[in-house]
Amino acid sequence: MVQNWKENTFEKVYEIVARIPRGRVTTYGQIARMIENPRLSRAVGYALNKSPQGLPCHRVVNREGRLAAVFEHDGIHEQRILLEEEGVEFTSDGRVVMKEYMWFGE
DNA sequence: AGAGTGACTCATA
DNA sequence: CTATGAGCCACTC
Structure with a gap:
């Protein structure tokens, strides 16, 4: 059905975000x-x-x-604290080391 | 239908 | 490096 393709798309977004492994990050474009x-x-x-609660949106950069x-x-960047707890490294610029921690799915 | 806004990204200068 | 303009999609008024 195409009537609720939007909801479908959003659902996929939520699924993917919820699927990001611990200690990894991904991007909106990805x-x-x-x-x-x-x-x-x-x-x-x-x-x-508009994402529901419980979604690790801090892993999306x-x-x-x-x-x-x-x-x-x-x-204060709460995301940095959370990600550092998961083992994600940051540059001196306060940016995630995407080269090492960017998640491209499975 | 049209215009404005936004947790984006890319190409140029 | 920053600044701008443009393209893209969804939402709101």
């Missing part, structure tokens, strides 16, 4: 490619904004290796 909509990166971000500014409150 998720978009996984759901066969490479140009959906923007909508993916929107979907994550942009191409630079940084997470959305909304995750930062009072000058």
